Amino acid sequence: xxxxxxxxxxxxxxxxxxxxxxxxxxxxxxxxxxxxxxxxxxxxxxxxxxxxxxxxxxxxxxxxxxxxxxxxxxxxxxxxxxxxxxxxxxxxxxxxxxxxxxxxxxxxxxxxxxxxxxxxxxxxxxxxxxxxxxxxxxxxxxxxxxxxxxxxxxxxxxxxxxxxxxxxxxxxxxxxxxxxxxxxxxxxxxxxxxxxxxxxxxxxxxxxxxxxxxxxxxxxxxxxxxxxxxxxxxxxxxxxxxxxxxxxxxxxxxxxxxxxxxxxxxxxxxxxxxxxxxxxxxxxxxxxxxxxxxxxxxxxxxxxxxxxxxxxxxxxxxxxxxxxxxxxxxxxxxxxxxxxxxxxxxxxxxxxxxxxxxxxxxxxxxxxxxxxxxxxxxxxxxxxxxxxxxxxxx
Numbered sequence: 001x002x003x004x005x006x007x008x009x010x011x012x013x014x015x016x017x018x019x020x021x022x023x024x025x026x027x028x029x030x031x032x033x034x035x036x037x038x039x040x041x042x043x044x045x046x047x048x049x050x051x052x053x054x055x056x057x058x059x060x061x062x063x064x065x066x067x068x069x070x071x072x073x074x075x076x077x078x079x080x081x082x083x084x085x086x087x088x089x090x091x092x093x094x095x096x097x098x099x100x101x102x103x104x105x106x107x108x109x110x111x112x113x114x115x116x117x118x119x120x121x122x123x124x125x126x127x128x129x130x131x132x133x134x135x136x137x138x139x140x141x142x143x144x145x146x147x148x149x150x151x152x153x154x155x156x157x158x159x160x161x162x163x164x165x166x167x168x169x170x171x172x173x174x175x176x177x178x179x180x181x182x183x184x185x186x187x188x189x190x191x192x193x194x195x196x197x198x199x200x201x202x203x204x205x206x207x208x209x210x211x212x213x214x215x216x217x218x219x220x221x222x223x224x225x226x227x228x229x230x231x232x233x234x235x236x237x238x239x240x241x242x243x244x245x246x247x248x249x250x251x252x253x254x255x256x257x258x259x260x261x262x263x264x265x266x267x268x269x270x271x272x273x274x275x276x277x278x279x280x281x282x283x284x285x286x287x288x289x290x291x292x293x294x295x296x297x298x299x300x301x302x303x304x305x306x307x308x309x310x311x312x313x314x315x316x317x318x319x320x321x322x323x324x325x326x327x328x329x330x331x332x333x334x335x336x337x338x339x340x341x342x343x344x345x346x347x348x349x350x351x352x353x354x355x356x357x358x359x360x361x362x363x364x365x366x367x368x369x370x371x372x373x374x375x376x377x378x379x380x381x382x383x384x385x386x387x388x389x390x391x392x393x394x
Contacts, residue, residue, distance in 0.1 A: 075102030093181030096130025109173030127212030137161035140220030141243030141278035166198025180212030267308030293320035317381030337365025
């Protein structure tokens with residue numbers, strides 16, 4: 001079966017754009033030649049995958065596939081990726097996997113047989129291809145509220161809504177390598193991009209390895225994620241914005257020569273401005289964290305908190321940074337410091353090793369280190385060695 005499909009929803013998304021800077025990515029016109037219908041879905045006959053899927057797509061255990069172009073799972077479809085599958089993406093920022101609103105991904109790897117999404121370049125490097133994009137119907141603060149949606153940087157797909165418990169499926173023991181290709185100067189892929197994803201989604205044991213942009217970014221939503229590994233991201237390792245309010249548990253970040261922050265945490269999307277005057281801010285809970293930098297002499301920051309973000313960090317180990325926590329904001333539209341005074345932004349049980357300045361206050365609010373940090377020296381971190389065996393790279 002060979003059909004030519006124009007994803008009309010991209011054009012519609014452009015019309016309802018309400019809160020996110022759109023990119024210059026062209027509308028997706030795709031040749032879908034995945035083979036015949038198989039039990040209400042499709043199974044690739046030649047191990048090439050890509051296209052806009054209007055039926056389910058099921059991959060085979062232990063097989064290797066070539067992602068030739070963007071693979072977009074549309075509403076009502078399911079992408080099933082069993083343990084041991086390797087998907088090698090052709091080079092280009094326009095080559096990515098997107099799970100649209102109302103679609104489902106069932107990616108069930110194991111510790112001994114993880115699912116690997118990687119580059120199809122002989123000598124792979126950061127930014128070779130796009131990454132994994134998941135879009136849900138959970139709340140975001142960059143739109144007026146209700147079921148209003150914004151559109152993703154890559155692909156122009158809608159995300160956001162009012163369903164905090166929305167499910168986009170399961171992502172377990174999945175590694176994304178060499179991602180982060182840039183579509184243009186302002187639109188870049190991440191290893192994992194979670195757009196308005198709800199807490200009915202299961203996300204655990206995921207690794208972003210050697211990506212060009214952020215390792216994992218949360219654009220609003222309520223999804224919880226645990227057993228997270230980010231190694232070698234050249235921009236921020238973990239990023240949140242647009243009112244993200246999930247729980248992140250057991251997080252390991254390791255910086256290499258090219259990097260920015262281990263965490264960059266925004267209350268609203270600073271790239272598009274605080275257009276919605278949000279009634280809620282980003283406010284996740286982050287527990288059991290190890291952040292390993294390149295030494296305090298390299299002049300870097302571990303965790304930047306800005307643009308009004310709130311959040312509670314506990315059991316944190318920070319090693320090898322000039323600054324541990326850098327708090328930025330003002331007394332106007334970016335009231336990050338107010339969260340400290342209200343007890344909504346804090347760090348408990350933190351150990352600093354080879355860190356010059358534990359906390360820097362650039363918020364225009366008056367408070368001291370002890371108002372933000374408690375239990376100094378009590379943090380033990382993520383105990384990474386107890387859960388990274390078999391499925392991660394280092």
